[in-house]
Amino acid sequence: MVRILVRGLSKFFASRAVLEDVSLSVEPGETLVVLGPSGAGKSTLLRCVAGLSPFDAGEVQVNSWVLRPGAQGLSAGAALRQRVGFIFQDFGLFPHKRAWENVALAPRLVRKLEAETAREQALELLAKVGLAARAEAYPHQLSGGEKQRVAIARALAMAPAALLGDEITSSLDPELKWEVVETLLRLKGEGLTLLLVTHEVGLARQVADRVLLLVEGKVVEEGPTQTLLSRPRTPRGQQFLSRLLV
Numbered sequence: 442m443v444r445i446l447v448r449g450l451s452k453f454f455a456s457r458a459v460l461e462d463v464s465l466s467v468e469p470g471e472t473l474v475v476l477g478p479s480g481a482g483k484s485t486l487l488r489c490v491a492g493l494s495p496f497d498a499g500e501v502q503v504n505s506w507v508l509r510p511g512a513q514g515l516s517a518g519a520a521l522r523q524r525v526g527f528i529f530q531d532f533g534l535f536p537h538k539r540a541w542e543n544v545a546l547a548p549r550l551v552r553k554l555e556a557e558t559a560r561e562q563a564l565e566l567l568a569k570v571g572l573a574a575r576a577e578a579y580p581h582q583l584s585g586g587e588k589q590r591v592a593i594a595r596a597l598a599m600a601p602a603a604l605l606g607d608e609i610t611s612s613l614d615p616e617l618k619w620e621v622v623e624t625l626l627r628l629k630g631e632g633l634t635l636l637l638v639t640h641e642v643g644l645a646r647q648v649a650d651r652v653l654l655l656v657e658g659k660v661v662e663e664g665p666t667q668t669l670l671s672r673p674r675t676p677r678g679q680q681f682l683s684r685l686l687v
């Protein structure tokens with residue numbers, strides 16, 4: 442079971458703060474959706490939590506892994522990513538590899554699984570995300586929703602106890618979004634800790650236990666999904682949500 446804690450995280454690009462004193466927690470098995478407009482700092486926040494980007498102040502703690510400011514934090518991030526899966530907005534699949542090969546690659550290289558074991562595991566994971574019949578397809582032969590589900594299966598192949606997802610439904614048509622939401626709901630049911638960032642209120646409403654609003658690099662407010670989305674407490678939260686819901 443994984444708990445994610447972020448305390449007082451700040452990050453600057455040149456002298457401009459893109460994240461300012463951001464704190465959040467995701468309890469084991471909980472789904473937190475960070476909601477915010479374009480440029481709010483959502484991707485940057487997720488990359489800091491995954492140990493993919495250095496930050497300037499604060500601390501990220503994922504169970505016993507602690508990431509601190511500077512480059513040293515990034516080497517701790519490499520160990521952390523063995524237990525935490527990261528799903529990128531653009532899927533990040535290898536175009537010349539079949540769906541199952543994309544899923545089997547990291548277990549082969551990092552966990553040193555035998556080829557046949559890695560293939561069997563990949564086929565099982567593709568079945569779990571509803572893609573058993575598409576295992577032999579190349580990414581260009583898959584729809585956006587299918588590609589995203591292969592990316593989820595690939596993240597699951599490292600047996601993560603938590604998944605971080607960056608705008609994982611934003612590029613999909615409405616009917617394909619549902620395929621991914623269904624997959625997320627299933628994973629949530631299995632007790633995975635999920636931290637998702639998005640500008641889509643619909644995704645937050647469908648999967649989040651709690652929502653955190655991030656605007657211009659600052660936490661505006663956070664709370665249980667239904668309460669926060671229907672009755673934001675702060676003027677900035679009200680302003681942000683009314684703009685999104687128009």
Ligand SMILES: Nc1ncnc2c1ncn2[C@@H]1O[C@H](COP(=O)(O)OP(=O)(O)OP(=O)(O)O)[C@@H](O)[C@H]1O
Nearest residue numbers: 454455459477478479480481482483484485486640
């Ligand atoms: N490498 C970089 N160098 C300088 N500025 C950057 C860099 N990466 C991001 N930024 C800036 O940091 C701010 C936050 O960007 P970020 O991508 O985290 O926002 P976001 O909320 O994920 O936006 P979107 O929803 O549009 O992806 C933006 O103003 C962006 O221009």
